[in-house]
Amino acid sequence: MNLVAAGLVGAVVVAVAAATAALLVPRPARSAVVGVGTVLCGASGMAAGIVALTGPGWSAAVAGLLPLTGVVLSVDALSGVFLSVIGAVGIAVGIYGIGYARHGLDGRGVQAMEPLFVAAMLLVPAAGGVGTFLVCWELMALTSLLLVLAEHTRRVEVASAARWYAVMTHLGFVAILIGLVVLAGHADNDSFPALRVAAAGLSPATAGLVFTLTLVGFASKAGILPLHAWLPRAHPEAPSHVSALMSAAMVTLGVYGIVRVGFDLLGGGSRWWWLLVLALGAVSAVYGILQAAIGTDLKRLLAYSTTENMGLVLIGVGAGGLFAAAGNMLLAGLALTAALLHVVNHAAFKTLLFLAAGSVLHATGSRDLDDLGGLRPRMPVTTAAFGLGALAGSALPLGPAFVSEWLLLQALVHGLAAGGMATAIMMPIAVATVALTAGLAVATFVKAFGVGFLARPRSEHAAAARESPPSMLAGMGVAAAVCVVLAVAPVLVLPVIGAASGRVFGVADPVLSGLLAVRLQGFTGSLSPLLVAAAVVFATVVFAVAARLIAARHRARVAARLWDCGAGPLSARMEYTATSFAEPLQRVFDNVLRPEHDVDITHYRESRYLVDAVSYRLRVPDRVEHRLYRPVLSAVRAWGRAGPRLANGSVHLYLGYGFAVVCGALLLLVVTR
Amino acid sequence: MSEAVFVELLSLSSGIVLLTAVLVLWRRELAMVIRVFAVQGVALAGLVAVLAVRESSAELGIVAAGVLILRAGLLPYLLGRALTAAGPQRRETRPLVNVAASLLAAAGLTLLALAVSAPLVALAPSPATAAIPVGMAVVLIGFFVLVTRRRALSQLIGFLLMDNGITTVGFLTTAGIGLVVELGVSLDILLAVLVLGVLTGWMQTAFGNTDLDELRELHD
Numbered sequence: 001m002n003l004v005a006a007g008l009v010g011a012v013v014v015a016v017a018a019a020t021a022a023l024l025v026p027r028p029a030r031s032a033v034v035g036v037g038t039v040l041c042g043a044s045g046m047a048a049g050i051v052a053l054t055g056p057g058w059s060a061a062v063a064g065l066l067p068l069t070g071v072v073l074s075v076d077a078l079s080g081v082f083l084s085v086i087g088a089v090g091i092a093v094g095i096y097g098i099g100y101a102r103h104g105l106d107g108r109g110v111q112a113m114e115p116l117f118v119a120a121m122l123l124v125p126a127a128g129g130v131g132t133f134l135v136c137w138e139l140m141a142l143t144s145l146l147l148v149l150a151e152h153t154r155r156v157e158v159a160s161a162a163r164w165y166a167v168m169t170h171l172g173f174v175a176i177l178i179g180l181v182v183l184a185g186h187a188d189n190d191s192f193p194a195l196r197v198a199a200a201g202l203s204p205a206t207a208g209l210v211f212t213l214t215l216v217g218f219a220s221k222a223g224i225l226p227l228h229a230w231l232p233r234a235h236p237e238a239p240s241h242v243s244a245l246m247s248a249a250m251v252t253l254g255v256y257g258i259v260r261v262g263f264d265l266l267g268g269g270s271r272w273w274w275l276l277v278l279a280l281g282a283v284s285a286v287y288g289i290l291q292a293a294i295g296t297d298l299k300r301l302l303a304y305s306t307t308e309n310m311g312l313v314l315i316g317v318g319a320g321g322l323f324a325a326a327g328n329m330l331l332a333g334l335a336l337t338a339a340l341l342h343v344v345n346h347a348a349f350k351t352l353l354f355l356a357a358g359s360v361l362h363a364t365g366s367r368d369l370d371d372l373g374g375l376r377p378r379m380p381v382t383t384a385a386f387g388l389g390a391l392a393g394s395a396l397p398l399g400p401a402f403v404s405e406w407l408l409l410q411a412l413v414h415g416l417a418a419g420g421m422a423t424a425i426m427m428p429i430a431v432a433t434v435a436l437t438a439g440l441a442v443a444t445f446v447k448a449f450g451v452g453f454l455a456r457p458r459s460e461h462a463a464a465a466r467e468s469p470p471s472m473l474a475g476m477g478v479a480a481a482v483c484v485v486l487a488v489a490p491v492l493v494l495p496v497i498g499a500a501s502g503r504v505f506g507v508a509d510p511v512l513s514g515l516l517a518v519r520l521q522g523f524t525g526s527l528s529p530l531l532v533a534a535a536v537v538f539a540t541v542v543f544a545v546a547a548r549l550i551a552a553r554h555r556a557r558v559a560a561r562l563w564d565c566g567a568g569p570l571s572a573r574m575e576y577t578a579t580s581f582a583e584p585l586q587r588v589f590d591n592v593l594r595p596e597h598d599v600d601i602t603h604y605r606e607s608r609y610l611v612d613a614v615s616y617r618l619r620v621p622d623r624v625e626h627r628l629y630r631p632v633l634s635a636v637r638a639w640g641r642a643g644p645r646l647a648n649g650s651v652h653l654y655l656g657y658g659f660a661v662v663c664g665a666l667l668l669l670v671v672t673r
Numbered sequence: 674m675s676e677a678v679f680v681e682l683l684s685l686s687s688g689i690v691l692l693t694a695v696l697v698l699w700r701r702e703l704a705m706v707i708r709v710f711a712v713q714g715v716a717l718a719g720l721v722a723v724l725a726v727r728e729s730s731a732e733l734g735i736v737a738a739g740v741l742i743l744r745a746g747l748l749p750y751l752l753g754r755a756l757t758a759a760g761p762q763r764r765e766t767r768p769l770v771n772v773a774a775s776l777l778a779a780a781g782l783t784l785l786a787l788a789v790s791a792p793l794v795a796l797a798p799s800p801a802t803a804a805i806p807v808g809m810a811v812v813l814i815g816f817f818v819l820v821t822r823r824r825a826l827s828q829l830i831g832f833l834l835m836d837n838g839i840t841t842v843g844f845l846t847t848a849g850i851g852l853v854v855e856l857g858v859s860l861d862i863l864l865a866v867l868v869l870g871v872l873t874g875w876m877q878t879a880f881g882n883t884d885l886d887e888l889r890e891l892h893d
Contacts (some may be wrong), residue, residue, distance in 0.1 A: 127854065652769060652820060652821070652823075655820045657819045658816075658820075659816050659817065659819070659820045662813075662816065663782075663813070666785055666789045667785065669789060670788040670789055672783070673792070
């Protein structure tokens with residue numbers, strides 16, 4: 001039994017033990033036991049992932065554990081990337097959950113689900129056969145669904161969000177099921193090696209069908225447009241540490257599925273597959289960050305940012321597929337490296353952001369940015385954590401996303417000459433998309449951080465906020481540390497990720513990374529995150545010291561009131577709110593977002609020229625959802641209403657149906673024979 | 674029994690089976706319909722008996738006697754009792770499809786049966802299998818009665834017609850359904866008739882008539 005197997009088995013055993021303990025241990029100690037169990041489970045899975053990344057793979061088959069197919073497990077470097085990500089998120093969330101669960105989330109069921117969810121997610125990339133994969137996928141969906149439902153007794157929206165999530169995740173599951181079963185139908189058995197053999201002999205049409213079906217399922221899990229509708233519902237309504245698990249770990253498994261099925265099982269396929277993936281990624285990236293930029297619900301904003309980041313990852317995956325279809329394997333490896341590195345970075349900063357948002361929610365009871373503000377003196381650690389996460393998420397230097405987006409842009413820019421007309425058209429668009437997304441991300445996170453944490457509190461509960469308990473701070477600390485390490489020293493992860501994505505295309509590591517510089521293999525282009533960080537820190541220090549010195553040379557400071565137009569002291573109502581901060585952006589993208597304004601003016605009874613009150617309401621509905629889901633839902637509803645008309649209680653009508661069907665079938669038999 | 678006589682007798686009995694099925698559609702008087710059904714039972718028993726003589730099988734002979742007792746004696750008797758329990762309305766006054774259209778439909782169904790059973794006949798052409806379409810037609814006509822007639826008793830007769838049709842096809846295709854199987858099926862039929870007879874009586878006491886569409890009120 002090698003180390004990968006030991007790690008995986010350990011993770012599952014610990015998770016089951018922790019879940020059992022959650023059912024038995026009394027309430028005061030429960031969250032601590034479960035937290036420790038989750039941490040151990042995550043650590044065990046992460047260890048297995050790291051071993052798989054650095055060493056040879058591992059595979060095993062246990063017949064009889066599942067009916068018909070048995071359990072087939074196989075872990076290679078690609079699985080290793082995702083195992084490590086999930087494990088690491090599990091560690092941070094486990095620590096955080098100890099304190100957070102005391103906030104009324106320490107019921108038996110919810111606590112038992114948490115380690116099981118982590119274990120189920122760990123098993124998905126470890127699955128080596130269709131049957132095993134689908135069972136683990138469904139287990140992951142069910143445990144996460146139960147966790148989303150955790151607070152259903154407190155808010156009514158939770159039930160609706162969970163319904164959306166349940167329906168969409170299961171429709172996605174059905175799509176994946178059909179796709180993989182069609183593929184497995186051409187193979188000797190359902191293990192991945194057999195599928196690889198079978199895929200070589202598949203007709204392009206069948207392979208395209210398999211890929212499209214699985215893409216639908218995996219994209220819905222990854223929150224890609226237009227199947228993202230569950231994400232901005234379920235993420236805000238789930239407990240925050242569960243949101244972190246879902247957004248940082250579970251959602252990335254959609255990307256894993258696309259890479260595994262598209263590149264590994266189907267062996268690359270046609271160009272249109274990857275053009276489709278790239279286009280979906282680009283649209284999701286822009287639309288996701290736009291919705292995030294104008295959103296005022298902190299967790300909803302983060303959920304839309306997840307859609308954006310998965311969109312960026314899919315741009316990388318799609319570009320990799322395009323380059324591979326054009327025969328440029330090195331460039332394909334580079335694009336996939338950028339995508340996988342972004343998966344890792346996104347997991348780090350999104351965990352941090354969701355945990356910090358949970359800390360805010362814990363302290364103030366509000367997710368509405370317009371109601372927050374002034375948290376910096378009251379919650380210094382949470383503010384620092386969110387600030388770091390915001391910096392990381394906005395793809396600026398000193399943040400990890402900077403490195404991965406730089407790699408992505410390099411791949412896209414160099415890919416211009418890689419293949420035919422479609423690539424030549426698509427690449428500039430993709431570059432522009434990434435650039436626009438990065439800009440909007442900065443605006444989004446400046447808004448979230450500035451409006452949410454700085455200035456003065458805009459509500460009583462924000463004014464009464466208190467810093468969270470130490471275990472929550474420790475969980476955020478772990479995530480923050482990982483963020484800093486990834487930003488300053490990507491050399492720690494880049495070689496293994498590069499090797500893993502190179503192996504997908506059968507080339508060597510496309511990125512030469514040293515401690516000081518990251519260089520591209522075969523192209524000119526290098527970046528030194530460490531030097532950039534050092535320069536930024538140095539410049540900041542120099543500037544601060546210089547400012548102090550200059551200030552000290554002049555005479556002593558004079559305290560004076562801010563100029564307030566003579567209107568009296570500035571109040572919190574005069575601050576920027578999230579809505580007002582995003583207003584210019586909303587104006588610019590008016591055609592895309594189509595906000596709904598509602599102005600209500602009431603006059604005095606005595607005179608129509610004097611205004612008594614003006615009420616103004618602004619709503620920005622999710623337009624894709626509006627246009628795409630409404631018709632479908634109303635069609636389903638109409639279909640449901642037609643049902644009772646078909647079954648009106650008359651025995652003769654029911655018999656008539658049977659008679660008509662029998663006669664119809666017989667007629668068909670006669671005609672077709 | 675010579676070949677010619679066998680074919681004549683077989684054609685006669687199966688012809689009567691089909692004719693009585695059509696007559697059930699034609700007549701509205703329920704007492705008359707029951708009598709027609711009894712005649713069909715006799716014809717069916719005759720058909721089985723002809724087959725029994727042809728194959729000189731004692732077992733088939735016993736089955737023929739059983740069919741005669743059940744379908745020409747016991748079932749018509751039970752139906753008659755149900756009819757008296759069903760109160761004063763002894764006519765199928767308003768069928769959902771009127772008589773003329775029903776007869777046309779019966780013609781169409783017979784054609785359909787003929788077309789559908791052609792491959793069955795082609796499997797083993799013989800005078801016995803050539804009569805299979807008759808059985809199929811009786812099944813379809815029975816189903817048609819079930820769909821279009823309102824009285825509970827007519828429904829019962831439609832159901833029994835279907836069963837007669839199935840039995841006919843069974844005897845014509847195989848060298849004889851086993852005695853045990855036939856016995857089991859007959860017991861099922863008997864039970865169904867008893868239960869439905871009781872149901873008819875209950876409907877009469879509950880609603881004052883036995884129109885099945887009255888049951889519409891019961892649905893949720």
